[in-house]
Amino acid sequence: MLELLDHLGSKTDETIKTLDELVRIPTQVPPGENYEKAMGYAASILKELDFGVETLIMPRGLFEKKNPRLAHLHGERVNISATKDIGADKTLLINTHLDVVPASANWSVPPFECTKKDGRIFGRGVADSKGGVAALFTVLSAMDELNIITKYNLNIALTTDEEMGPYSGLCYLADLGKLKADYFLSMDGDSDDITIASNGNVDWQIDIFGKSYHSGSSFLGVNAIEKAVPVMNGLLELKAKVEKGRSKVPASMAISRNAGIDTLMPVLNITVINGGVKQNIVPDRCTLKGDRRYIPEEKFEDVCREMKGTVEQVKQKYPDIDLKMTCDEIYAPMLTDASHPWVKEVKMVADEVAGRDVRCAGAQGSLDVAYAVKVTGLPACCFGIGRRMESNAHADDENIRVDDLVMYTKFLGKLICR
Numbered sequence: 001m002l003e004l005l006d007h008l009g010s011k012t013d014e015t016i017k018t019l020d021e022l023v024r025i026p027t028q029v030p031p032g033e034n035y036e037k038a039m040g041y042a043a044s045i046l047k048e049l050d051f052g053v054e055t056l057i058m059p060r061g062l063f064e065k066k067n068p069r070l071a072h073l074h075g076e077r078v079n080i081s082a083t084k085d086i087g088a089d090k091t092l093l094i095n096t097h098l099d100v101v102p103a104s105a106n107w108s109v110p111p112f113e114c115t116k117k118d119g120r121i122f123g124r125g126v127a128d129s130k131g132g133v134a135a136l137f138t139v140l141s142a143m144d145e146l147n148i149i150t151k152y153n154l155n156i157a158l159t160t161d162e163e164m165g166p167y168s169g170l171c172y173l174a175d176l177g178k179l180k181a182d183y184f185l186s187m188d189g190d191s192d193d194i195t196i197a198s199n200g201n202v203d204w205q206i207d208i209f210g211k212s213y214h215s216g217s218s219f220l221g222v223n224a225i226e227k228a229v230p231v232m233n234g235l236l237e238l239k240a241k242v243e244k245g246r247s248k249v250p251a252s253m254a255i256s257r258n259a260g261i262d263t264l265m266p267v268l269n270i271t272v273i274n275g276g277v278k279q280n281i282v283p284d285r286c287t288l289k290g291d292r293r294y295i296p297e298e299k300f301e302d303v304c305r306e307m308k309g310t311v312e313q314v315k316q317k318y319p320d321i322d323l324k325m326t327c328d329e330i331y332a333p334m335l336t337d338a339s340h341p342w343v344k345e346v347k348m349v350a351d352e353v354a355g356r357d358v359r360c361a362g363a364q365g366s367l368d369v370a371y372a373v374k375v376t377g378l379p380a381c382c383f384g385i386g387r388r389m390e391s392n393a394h395a396d397d398e399n400i401r402v403d404d405l406v407m408y409t410k411f412l413g414k415l416i417c418r
């Protein structure tokens with residue numbers, strides 16, 4: 001182990017070089033056109049290290065059926081599953097995604113290459129989440145060079161479309177049965193906390209129907225936008241009630257520090273409103289959309305029943321409102337027991353390499369990892385390199401500290417080394 005950690009200490013430049021090569025393959029989605037190239041690069045490294053590598057392309061029909069809003073995206077949806085069976089008792093699944101969000105014109109450095117500055121590495125995807133992949137490749141090659149055997153059989157799933165979803169490459173691999181393992185480490189996270197839970201997500205939509213007419217005689221039409229007002233008021237009353245709820249799972253460090261919220265909480269949002277064509281036409285349709293994030297203690301069915309019940313009450317009060325409502329489950333919530341031996345193991349190693357008490361916490365957002373956990377039932381921990389409040393994931397000048405990259409290679413080394 002000491003030999004490995006020593007050896008890793010001399011490999012930081014190699015990790016940065018690998019990361020640079022990954023960042024230079026522009027896998028931003030939309031559109032996600034270069035997945036083949038990125039996965040080809042990763043596959044060549046893993047094959048060199050004696051992994052059996054399978055390339056799994058999500059069929060176009062399935063991609064469009066499961067992601068109807070993404071049908072316009074071009075390019076093959078490529079993922080890889082790389083396995084190495086060393087005859088160990090347990091298998092560890094390691095996953096993250098190689099797609100990234102696009103970069104704006106406001107970056108101070110070129111986004112699609114790595115720039116080293118002030119002890120940091122800048123580049124799109126360095127934190128979310130190509131840095132983890134570079135660190136993993138360094139650890140595996142260091143172990144190979146030193147002839148060190150891993151503690152687990154490894155199943156490495158590198159996937160795409162996490163940044164778009166809902167049905168990402170990871171979901172596809174879960175449904176194909178390619179995530180067979182005993183433990184699950186997702187590198188798609190930050191180093192602030194070990195994420196063991198996440199909120200579920202329901203997308204809801206309400207279409208309110210009216211009758212269009214010349215606005216000069218609007219009393220002869222039915223104004224769908226005006227009819228939407230009591231519906232929104234009903235939803236806001238429900239929001240106040242919903243958001244009093246609290247989970248038992250601690251919230252992330254960033255949320256508790258910045259919002260003073262100590263445990264995961266459910267939220268209900270109205271986020272889209274569409275209606276009307278022109279000032280002098282009575283609108284015949286108004287569409288409201290939003291989401292409802294629900295805590296691991298809640299169930300999808302109950303969340304939908306509650307929302308539909310609220311809308312039903314509005315209709316009883318205003319019987320002339322004509323509407324249709326849908327609720328779709330996007331991601332289920334996730335919860336791994338903090339006392340599970342796998343969580344304890346990850347925490348012990350993270351505490352050691354980070355030199356602090358790394359808390360186990362939940363994410364307010366929803367993860368494709370939750371889908372994989374729902375299908376496989378695996379105990380899962382998400383732990384990555386970036387820092388929530390300074391790495392600018394999904395923003396300009398995304399960066400990681402070089403020290404954190406080094407910390408993360410040590411973390412992976414200690415975790416998988418026998």
Ligand SMILES: [Zn+2]
Nearest residue numbers: 128129162188
């Ligand atoms: Zn990510």
